[in-house]
Structure formats: C-alpha cells, structure tokens
Amino acid sequence: MAYAEAFFRLSRIGGSHHIYAHADTPELVNLQNVDGKAKPHHAGILVREGTLDGVPVKLGGIGGVKTHPQAQGRGYASAALRRAATALHDDHHVAFSLLVCQAHLLPFYGRLGWLPFSGRLVVEQPGGAIIFTINRPMVLPGLLSAPQEGVIDLRGLPW
Ligand SMILES: CC(C)(COP(=O)(O)OP(=O)(O)OC[C@H]1O[C@@H](n2cnc3c(N)ncnc32)[C@H](O)[C@@H]1OP(=O)(O)O)[C@@H](O)C(=O)NCCC(=O)NCCS
Numbered sequence: 514m515a516y517a518e519a520f521f522r523l524s525r526i527g528g529s530h531h532i533y534a535h536a537d538t539p540e541l542v543n544l545q546n547v548d549g550k551a552k553p554h555h556a557g558i559l560v561r562e563g564t565l566d567g568v569p570v571k572l573g574g575i576g577g578v579k580t581h582p583q584a585q586g587r588g589y590a591s592a593a594l595r596r597a598a599t600a601l602h603d604d605h606h607v608a609f610s611l612l613v614c615q616a617h618l619l620p621f622y623g624r625l626g627w628l629p630f631s632g633r634l635v636v637e638q639p640g641g642a643i644i645f646t647i648n649r650p651m652v653l654p655g656l657l658s659a660p661q662e663g664v665i666d667l668r669g670l671p672w
Contacts, residue, residue, distance in 0.1 A: 514531070514544060514546055514549055514550060514551050517531075517533050517542055517544055517551070518533070520535065521533030521534060521535050521542055522534055522535065522536075524541065529545045529546055529547065529552075530543055530544075530545055531543070531544050531545070531546050553580060553581035553583070553584035553589065554579065554580040554581065554584060554589035554590055554593055555577055555578070555579055555580075555593070556575060556577065556578045556590065556593035556594055556596075556597050557575065557576045557577040557578075557597075557672075558573065558574065558575060558597045558600055558601055558605075559573075559574040559576065559672060560572070560573060560574070560601070560605050560607060561573075561574055561667060561668070561669060562668065563665060563666055563667045563668050563669075564664075564665070564666045564668065565608070565660055565663060565664070565665055565666075566660075566663045566664055567664070567666075570608040570609070570657070571605070571606065571607050571608050572607060572608065572609065572610065572611055572665075572667070573601035573602075573605060573607035573609070573610030573611070573653070573655060574610065574611055574612065574672050575594065575597055575601075575610060575611075575612040576612065576672040578590055578593070578594065578612075578614075590621075591624075591625060594622075594625050595625065598610065598625070598626070598653055601653075601655065602655050602656075606655070606656060607655040607656065608655050608656050608657040609652050609653060609654055609655040609656075609657050609658070609659045609660065610652065610653040610655055610659075611630070611634075611650060611651070611652050611653075611665065611667075612627065612650070612651050612653075613634075613645065613647070613648035613649060613650050613651070613671065614648055614649055614651060615648055615649070616649055619649060619651070622651050623651075626653055626654075627651040627652065627653050628651060628652055628653070628659050628661055629649065629650075629651055629661065630650040630651060630652045630659075630660065630661055630662075630665065631661060631662055632660065632661070632662040632663040632664055632665065633663075633664045633665070634650045634665050634667070635664060635665065635666040635667065636667050636669070636670060636671040637667070637668070637669050637670050638670070642666070645671055650665070652665075
C-alpha cells in the first residue's frame with residue numbers, strides 16, 4: 514500500500530478497495546487493503562443476461578483470477594473461486610457460470626467443480642458476433658445444471 518501511495522493519489526475508497534489515480538495516466542490502481550497490506554490475490558465476478566441455445570439465461574462470470582507470484586500455492590485462488598461461486602449461486606441466483614482459461618489450467622478449475630464446455634461460445638466484437646476460440650470455456654452449475662454442449666451467447670464482449 515505504501516508503494517502505491519508514494520506514486521499515486523488516493524482517489525476513492527469503496528469497502529476495502531482503495532482506488533489510486535495519477536495525473537499522467539488514465540489507468541487506475543485498485544488495491545484491497547487488508548491490515549495495511551495489499552491483498553495478494555483477486556477473483557472477479559459479474560452477472561450477464563445471455564442465451565443458451567437461444568433461450569435467455571442469467572449467466573455468472575468469473576474473470577481476473579490471479580495471485581501474486583510470491584503468494585501462489587497457498588490456496589488463495591481456490592478459496593476466492595469457492596467464495597465467488599457461492600456468491601454467484603446464493604446472492605445472484607445465476608442459471609450457471611462461465612469462465613475461460615488456458616488449457617493448462619483446466620485441471621485446476623476442474624478440481625473446483627468446473628466442467629469443460631465443448632459447444633460454441635458466441636461473443637461480440639467490434640466487427641460483430643464471433644465464436645470465441647482464444648481460451649477454453651468452462652462452466653459451473655447454478656440453478657440449472659451446467660451445459661457442456663450447445664450454444665452459449667454472451668450477448669456482449671467477453672470478460
Ligand atoms: C493460476 C493462479 C491464479 C493460481 O493461484 P494460487 O493462489 O496459487 O492457486 P491455489 O494455491 O489455490 O492452487 C494452486 C494450484 O493452481 C494450479 N496451477 C497454478 N499454476 C499453474 C500452471 N502454470 N499450470 C498448471 N496448474 C497451475 C496447480 O494445480 C496448483 O496446485 P499445486 O500448487 O498443488 O501445483 C496463479 O498461478 C496465477 O495468478 N497465475 C497467473 C495468472 C493466471 O493464469 N490466472 C488464471 C486466469 S484464467
């Protein structure tokens with residue numbers, strides 16, 4: 514936290530989130546202050562209205578999963594992902610959730626209950642709707658079971 518404060522100006526505080534700004538850059542720095550130290554891990558959640566095989570569904574999303582290299586291997590990301598899944602299910606009542614990851618992390622997410630999605634994932638890009646092929650989609654059950662095939666349309670940009 515002290516490092517951020519030496520270079521950036523504290524712009525606002527929301528809960529434990531401290532948002533820092535600098536006059537010379539449009540980028541913001543968002544650190545979670547835990548007893549004066551920046552939290553070394555993050556997992557973001559979002560909720561999106563999409564479709565499954567053309568039928569509207571409330572989708573949960575996970576993104577921005579990361580742990581500082583010096584804090585990896587201690588279970589932080591696993592704990593954050595379990596907490597995120599609980600929030601998406603219990604607080605947001607999503608039909609199911611989706612994330613995309615590199616192939617080498619399929620077993621990691623698989624141990625946390627995520628299933629590979631082998632259908633088509635449709636996302637918006639500036640030129641129109643395309644099939645997302647950059648990373649591997651995985652799904653987690655919510656109020657519905659997790660679909661492993663078919664067409665999921667995010668009806669918007671990927672996250
Ligand atoms: C993937 C990542 C978030 C895991 O964070 P973490 O807090 O260390 O995770 P946990 O301690 O809960 O679990 C560790 C497990 O992650 C998996 N893992 C981490 N890095 C991996 C890699 N490069 N390849 C395969 N599995 C990996 C392993 O299963 C590991 O278990 P192990 O320690 O017994 O080998 C972290 O390595 C990271 O930030 N990586 C860079 C960013 C990234 O790839 N994010 C995921 C975007 S989808």
